[in-house]
Amino acid sequence: MQTIFLLSLRALTRGRRPLVIAALLAVPALLAVAYVGSEAHPNGPKFAVQLIDLLFLPVLLPLTALLLATTALGGEIEDGTLIYLTLRPISRLALVVAKLLAATAVAAALIAISVAVTYVIAANGSYDGRTLGALLLASLAGCLVYCSLFLLLGLLFPRRGLIVGFIYVLAWEGGAAAVSTALATLSVRRYLLSTLHAGLGASPLADLQHASVGGAVSIVVLSAMVCAGVAITTWRLRQMELR
Amino acid sequence: MASEGAPVVKDSSGVAQPPPMATIEVTKVSKWFGSKVAVSELSFALGPGVTTLLGLNGAGKTTTLKMLTGQLRPSRGQVRVLGQRVFDNPPLYRRIGLVSEQDGLYGFLTAHEFVELAARLHRLPNPREAAREALRTVELLEAADRKVGGFSKGMRQRVKLAQALVHDPEVLFFDEPLTGIDPRLRLTLMDLFTLLGSSGKTVLISSHILSEAERMGSNVLVIVEGKLAAQGDFHALRELMDDRPRRVRLICTDPRALAARLVKFSGTRGVHIDADELVVETGDALQLYYTVPGVAQETGVSLHGIESLDEDLESVFRYLVS
Numbered sequence: 001m002q003t004i005f006l007l008s009l010r011a012l013t014r015g016r017r018p019l020v021i022a023a024l025l026a027v028p029a030l031l032a033v034a035y036v037g038s039e040a041h042p043n044g045p046k047f048a049v050q051l052i053d054l055l056f057l058p059v060l061l062p063l064t065a066l067l068l069a070t071t072a073l074g075g076e077i078e079d080g081t082l083i084y085l086t087l088r089p090i091s092r093l094a095l096v097v098a099k100l101l102a103a104t105a106v107a108a109a110l111i112a113i114s115v116a117v118t119y120v121i122a123a124n125g126s127y128d129g130r131t132l133g134a135l136l137l138a139s140l141a142g143c144l145v146y147c148s149l150f151l152l153l154g155l156l157f158p159r160r161g162l163i164v165g166f167i168y169v170l171a172w173e174g175g176a177a178a179v180s181t182a183l184a185t186l187s188v189r190r191y192l193l194s195t196l197h198a199g200l201g202a203s204p205l206a207d208l209q210h211a212s213v214g215g216a217v218s219i220v221v222l223s224a225m226v227c228a229g230v231a232i233t234t235w236r237l238r239q240m241e242l243r
Numbered sequence: 244m245a246s247e248g249a250p251v252v253k254d255s256s257g258v259a260q261p262p263p264m265a266t267i268e269v270t271k272v273s274k275w276f277g278s279k280v281a282v283s284e285l286s287f288a289l290g291p292g293v294t295t296l297l298g299l300n301g302a303g304k305t306t307t308l309k310m311l312t313g314q315l316r317p318s319r320g321q322v323r324v325l326g327q328r329v330f331d332n333p334p335l336y337r338r339i340g341l342v343s344e345q346d347g348l349y350g351f352l353t354a355h356e357f358v359e360l361a362a363r364l365h366r367l368p369n370p371r372e373a374a375r376e377a378l379r380t381v382e383l384l385e386a387a388d389r390k391v392g393g394f395s396k397g398m399r400q401r402v403k404l405a406q407a408l409v410h411d412p413e414v415l416f417f418d419e420p421l422t423g424i425d426p427r428l429r430l431t432l433m434d435l436f437t438l439l440g441s442s443g444k445t446v447l448i449s450s451h452i453l454s455e456a457e458r459m460g461s462n463v464l465v466i467v468e469g470k471l472a473a474q475g476d477f478h479a480l481r482e483l484m485d486d487r488p489r490r491v492r493l494i495c496t497d498p499r500a501l502a503a504r505l506v507k508f509s510g511t512r513g514v515h516i517d518a519d520e521l522v523v524e525t526g527d528a529l530q531l532y533y534t535v536p537g538v539a540q541e542t543g544v545s546l547h548g549i550e551s552l553d554e555d556l557e558s559v560f561r562y563l564v565s
Contacts, residue, residue, distance in 0.1 A: 003360065003363045003364055004364075007349070007352075007360060010351060010352075011349070011351070014351055079347045080343075080345035080346065080347025081347045081348065081349055083314060083341070083343055083345070084348075084349070084360070084361065084406070085364070087312060087313065087314070087336050087339070087341055088333070088336055088337075088361070088364035088365060089333045089334055089335075089336050089337040089364070089365060089366070090333055090364055091333060092331075092333070238331050239331075241314065241315045241316055242309070242314040242315070243276075243309075243314075243315070
């Protein structure tokens with residue numbers, strides 16, 4: 001599994017893809033700079049959490065995971081290299097887990113840097129470790145969940161996975177789930193917000209969250225999503241023919 | 244074992260001879276994609292040694308190889324390699340090597356890294372050394388540290404061969420393995436394949452270049468339009484084609500005089516004269532071989548050579564696909 005993990009890390013961190021993602025993730029930091037530079041910036045930490053709430057979790061985080069995870073397996077199918085992994089004495093589960101961990105590691109590293117930089121800039125000297133920790137925890141959980149879903153998407157739609165995922169992110173996670181509580185129940189975003197809410201604890205910043213389920217329930221639901229993603233991807237990979 | 248109607252090599256009692264130790268068994272296998280039938284009711288068994296899978300483009304060679312290596316699941320029938328089913332059976336893949344027709348490689352890896360990746364995934368005890376040895380075998384050691392993304396077609400084929408050989412598998416499948424490789428190395432690799440076969444490995448090579456197939460071994464599988472047309476030693480297959488006239492070239496001092504006598508024999512179907520050569524089409528080659536020296540002597544013609552023109556693989560193949 002380590003061999004495939006390292007191979008996938010190399011594949012995902014080369015080319016223009018990480019640069020595109022880095023440029024995308026620089027946007028919140030630039031907004032934070034603009035906020036701090038403006039004349040009225042009464043509550044930097046609050047602004048940072050709002051950015052996480054409205055921009056990171058519903059849009060930037062899933063897009064980052066989408067760009068990385070759909071190519072982790074889908075790219076191998078498109079490039080004709082998957083046989084060099086599947087025709088080896090390696091269990092499909094180990095292959096899927098290695099791919100998931102690689103995509104999550106790259107996504108989490110990029111997201112963590114962006115979140116930390118954005119928060120530190122916006123807080124403008126008044127940041128606290130717990131808030132930053134909660135933001136990073138929710139981001140990491142989001143990376144894992146979205147990567148597990150988009151890994152499957154890349155396997156199901158090697159060519160169109162990116163487009164299908166893009167529509168899903170913008171229309172569902174960033175759109176429908178944001179305007180309807182009922183629809184939000186079926187979104188990843190709701191459980192990430194609840195995780196963030198639980199992480200923020202008694203902080204006044206926690207009031208910003210529209211979390212409606214407990215932290216423990218959120219963790220369970222998110223874990224179930226990851227397990228389901230891995231299980232279905234593994235099953236699909238075992239059934240799949242390489243034409 | 245072969246599809247019904249396909250010529251197979253039999254022993255003197257007329258019984259089809261399965262390989263003494265079948266490592267590959269294909270039983271009534273069909274494969275279709277939607278409404279298109281790629282392979283139909285294919286049955287054969289192979290043992291150790293080199294076998295060439297012959298067929299025109301689109302005949303079903305690659306589909307057959309993909310089913311034999313677990314890339315495709317048969318729509319019907321059974322494929323077994325080393326006694327085990329192949330599709331979704333990772334433990335078996337430790338004993339199989341494949342050179343795919345697909346050109347995809349990890350372009351960002353060096354040749355050594357690419358082959359070492361295979362060695363590591365096969366959990367070899369010393370993957371670095373195994374990779375070096377495999378690269379040495381395909382004469383690619385000098386380019387071991389170059390990225391495979393910059394390789395020529397021939398070098399890509401060689402690195403694919405190296406990753407297929409690195410774990411010393413018992414069964415090897417090569418899909419057009421010599422494409423793009425220069426003539427000198429081509430001969431070396433053909434000798435390597437022959438050596439692998441004679442060392443007890445089962446080597447199945449898909450090829451449409453008959454001269455290569457002939458050099459690597461006389462055992463062939465011929466697929467025509469998804470069906471097995473023939474299996475066995477192509478010399479023996481030729482013997483089975485009794486309904487086809489044999490062409491025999493006679494090199495002599497007076498081809499016209501010799502032709503005038505030979506057309507009177509019942510087995511002679513036709514004669515063609517070209518300079519000092521006479522080509523006789525006969526239904527009974529053996530009789531011709533026995534008769535010609537005497538006839539030449541009677542007519543005062545000096546005979547310099549007798550050569551069969553239909554014993555090569557190309558003749559057999561042309562007959563089977565026509």
